[in-house]
Amino acid sequence: NAGVTQTPKFQVLKTGQSMTLQCAQDMNHNSMYWYRQDPGMGLRLIYYSASEGTTDKGEVPNGYNVSRLNKREFSLRLESAAPSQTSVYFCASSTRDYNSPLHFGNGTRLTVT
Amino acid sequence: DQQVKQNSPSLSVQEGRISILNCDYTNSMFDYFLWYKKYPAEGPTFLISISSIKDKNEDGRFTVFLNKSAKHLSLHIVPSQPGDSAVYFCAASGANAGKSTFGDGTTLTVKP
Numbered sequence: 001n002a003g004v005t006q007t008p009k010f011q012v013l014k015t016g017q018s019m020t021l022q023c024a025q026d027m028n029h030n031s032m033y034w035y036r037q038d039p040g041m042g043l044r045l046i047y048y049s050a051s052e053g054t055t056d057k058g059e060v061p062n063g064y065n066v067s068r069l070n071k072r073e074f075s076l077r078l079e080s081a082a083p084s085q086t087s088v089y090f091c092a093s094s095t096r097d098y099n100s101p102l103h104f105g106n107g108t109r110l111t112v113t
Numbered sequence: 114d115q116q117v118k119q120n121s122p123s124l125s126v127q128e129g130r131i132s133i134l135n136c137d138y139t140n141s142m143f144d145y146f147l148w149y150k151k152y153p154a155e156g157p158t159f160l161i162s163i164s165s166i167k168d169k170n171e172d173g174r175f176t177v178f179l180n181k182s183a184k185h186l187s188l189h190i191v192p193s194q195p196g197d198s199a200v201y202f203c204a205a206s207g208a209n210a211g212k213s214t215f216g217d218g219t220t221l222t223v224k225p
Contacts, residue, residue: 040122045213050209102157
């Protein structure tokens with residue numbers, strides 16, 4: 001059982017380049033999330049999708065866009081990367097049940113130079 | 114203003130002893146609290162949680178205590194094992210535990 005799969009694992013971008021981080025889950029979860037973790041800090045919510053067809057902003061959405069492609073897949077796009085977006089990005093999923101914990105992927109380490 | 118704080122960046126304990134990790138929060142609207150464990154190069158994994166209607170939840174070697182009046186929770190690991198060495202994140206949420214606010218983490222090292 002793969003759980004939550006993120007690609008790529010590592011990426012280096014130049015300032016101004018664009019890219020899409022991919023995420024897929026095979027647990028039939030309704031809700032999916034994108035978090036970022038900066039060095040020495042906790043995770044901060046970028047965007048989430050409560051169910052297929054819906055997306056909402058989290059705490060730090062500026063500079064990002066998301067697409068909930070279907071129930072399994074939730075992608076995060078950086079249209080014009082900036083050095084401040086250097087971070088580790090985690091995708092997560094959960095059931096729609098109240099107080100359901102997050103299941104995380106192993107992250108994408110992004111460096112913007 | 115950081116709403117969830119883990120004031121100890123690191124903690125070192127001897128194998129077999131108790132590990133106590135602390136977390137403070139400021140938002141009275143939080144009513145569900147979770148602990149996640151993270152190994153290097155992996156994503157966080159859920160460890161244990163507690164609802165605001167309880168003051169204690171136990172799962173094997175792990176116990177979480179909640180003091181609502183002090184807005185404080187703690188994670189106790191007894192006995193500590195070397196495999197428990199990891200970063201522990203405290204998280205707090207309202208109705209949707211997926212939309213959690215995380216602390217900065219505490220790195221636990223358990224020495225053999």
